[in-house]
Every structure is written in C-alpha cells, then in structure tokens.
Amino acid sequence: GRRGGLAAMAPAARPLAGAADEPFAEPAELQGQFSPYYGEQHHRWRAICRKFVDEELTPFVDAWDEAGDVPVEDLRRKAYAAGLYGATWPKEYGGTPPAGSEGPWHGAWVAVNVDPFFDLIMWDELARCGSGGVLAGLFVPTNIGLPPVVVYGSDELRSRVVRDCVTGHKATCLCVTEPGGGSDVGAIRTTAAREGDVYVVNGAKKWITGGMKADFFTVLCRTGSDASGRGAASMLVLERGMPGITVRRMKTQGWWASNTTYIEFDNVRVPVANLVGKEGDGFKYTMINFNHERFVLTVQMLRFSRICLAEAITFARRRRTFGQRLVDHQVIRHKVAEMASGIEGVQKQLENDAYQVKCGYPEQQLGGHIALVKVSGSRLMEFCAREASQIFGGQSFTRDGAGGRVERIYREVRVMAIGGGSEEIMLNLAMSQAKL
DSSP, X not given: OOXXXXXXXXXXXXXXXXXXXXXXXXXXXXXXXOOSSOOHHHHHHHHHHHHHIIIIIGGGHHHHHHHTOOOHHHHHHHHHHTTSTTTTSOGGGTOOOOTTOBSSSOOSSTXXXXXXXXXXXXXXXXXXXXXXXXXXXHTHHHHHHSHHHHHHSOHHHHHHHHHHHHTTSSOEEEEOOOTTXXXXXXXXXXXXXXXXXXXXXXXXXXXXXTGGGOSEEEEXXXXXXXXXXXXXXXXXXXXXXXXXXXXXEOOOSSOGGGOOEEEEEEEEEEEGGGBOSSTTOHHHHHHTTHHHHHHHHHHHHHHHHHHHHHHHHHHHHHOEETTEEGGGSHHHHHHHHHHHHHHHHHHHHHHHHHHHHHHTOOHHHHXXXXXXXXXXXXXXXXXXXXXXXXXXXXXXXXXXXXXXHHHHHHHTHHHHHHTTSOHHHHHHHHHHXXXX
C-alpha cells in the first residue's frame, strides 16, 4: 500500500544485514519500524561498529573473560583505526567524529557536538559482544577519566595527557570511590597537601575500573578542611611511575576482564601543574560526566537484556519438553513477553534522553531523568538475566555451553546496578530534582 502522512516523511526503515532474527533482539528500526531519530548516516555508523565487534571482540570475549584480562593496548589502537575509540572526542585532540555526526545540535557530552544517537548506537553495538568486563577494561576507563581534563585542564596539562588517551596510545582512569566512601563523594579522605610546587597525596581508592593498566589517574582528593566536603575537593592527574603509587588487582563477582583495582597513594609528590582547573572545584569537575556515564551504562544494560532474550528464544525454539517446543508453553511465552515489554520501554526512555541532550535540554535538569532510566535499565537487566536463566534451566548455571552468555551477564548485574550510582542513590537524586 501507499505510505502517507508522517510515514512518508520518516527516514526509511533499514533492517541491518546480519541482524538477529529473534523478535525483539534488535532495536525497532532494525526490525522494519520507522523512527524519527535515525537516518542513513546512523545506519552506516552502526554497520561500521558491528563489523568491528564481530571481528575484533565477540570471537574472543569468552577466552578473555576466563583469563580475566584483555589485550587493551592492541585493541585500543585497532578501535581507534576503525573510528570507534576516538568517535566522541574533540578533533583537535585526535577525535574521529563519524561522518554525519556533527551539526547544529548539542553533542553527546559538553566538549563535543557529536549527535548523541551516534553515541547510543556505538555503545549498543559494543555491548553485543556480551561482556561488560571487556568493555570496562577497554573503553570505560578513559571514557570517564579523561573528560574533566579535556574541559577544565590547563593547555599544558591537556597537551601532555589528552591526545595520547584519545588515540589509544595511553589510558586514564577515574579515581573517586574510596573504601569508606562509596556513593558519598563528599566524604572522601584522600588528601593532597600543598608543599611549594607540589601536592603530597595520601590515601586510597577502591573499585577503580581499569586502574591496573592506566597511565594516568584522575584523582579526586581533599585539599581543604571544609566540613561539607565539596568545597574542599580538588582534582589532580597522577602519572604511572610516580613513587608512592601502588595498584592491586581486585577479585570481582563479574566484570572479570575489567582490571578492577585498589590503589594506594603514599606520599606521592605531584606537580602543581597537574591540578585540574582550580583548587576546591574538584567536586564540580567530578559531576561533569555522570549523566553521560549513566547513559552509556544503561545502553549496555539494555543490549545485555536483549542478548538474554534472544539467547532464551533460540534455546526455547529448539528445546522440546512434554511433547512440544519449550517456547510453545504459555508460561515461557509470558516470560518472553514481559522481557520484551521492558526492553522496548527502556529503549524509548534512552532515545528520549538522547533527543533531549541533542536539543539542548539543561544538563542539570536532565540528571534526574537519566537517573531513573539507569534504574530501569539495571532492574530490566536483572529481570531478563533471571528469566532467561529460568528458561535455560541448568544450562545457565555453567559457564560454557548454550547458557554461557546468560551466565556471564547474570554475574554482571550487580556491578551495573551499583556502579555509576546505585539504584537507591539514583532514585533519591531523581526525587530531589522532582522537588517532591
């Protein structure tokens, strides 16, 4: 039939070559539906990202996860050459914005004008590898540790740090969380005492993603005695090799390949030139990337939920019980329906948030909305991992075989529900902004 009305003006639906054929396993625009958000350039970018993941990540994630390590140095360079690693960084520092991603709109985060939907697509495709730990080890450390330096660092500091990290030759990590602090960022105890032209840093940071292989450490520390904690916080860039820095690998429930690290600072002498921005403004600099970090985590959680759904459908179609396919039992079909309903809902929330960012909705006001969608994403991931495990039965209890991907995703639920802001903190944040 003829297309009319709004459909005639919408970008043509473009199912992607190689897209999964299980229902709800892919975003709606890859299943033939229309969308106002995506055009030809978005589809081309998705194909580029998918090719990289299919060739460089997915075939190896099982081995990397079991080994608890990823060859990040080599992979960063490959990802940069493919256009992914530098995709959302400024061009002047080696950034490689995808074709068609820059325009008269607000960008994925404050330092770029890359269309947030390109960012959404990239992280969705990266998560198709099925291992949050691999992504945490490869992409996440610099993604959260470098923005404060890009935006607030001096020209001299940026010249020493940013380009090498953007191009994948080096990496940085964000050091905020402490053994006794957790989500209470204002309660940090790591100190930086000024002595002439240096700060002397003492303290510890815990659960630091990518710390074992970081070249730079973006550290939030206390430089004053303000009782509230916030006005006393400053941010320093420490460098691997500085005497007094000790890193120790932590054993984790999930994210085995992430190189989660415990870091101690013992009288580390840091040049004053390594101060990010102004002394006392560290808390503000820490906040700059929280919305983007939570958005990226939720995109991953959504794709992991889709993987759980797709793996469960594939298994239930071939598994026969009581004389019929497992998927023909009503109780199984209802599990699939409930997973699909949650997946489609979170997808729409994410796309709305991306659209608000693109249109310039104030970052601070959007924080509560993104906090809510992160909670929706972590609860969805937990629900889908559970329901997929029930469909697989004993197969989801073993790390190899048909249920192996679901088993790994289940192990990664807690870090996604806590990291980047726990569900409880996110709900409080959202309600504070709602002014109940």
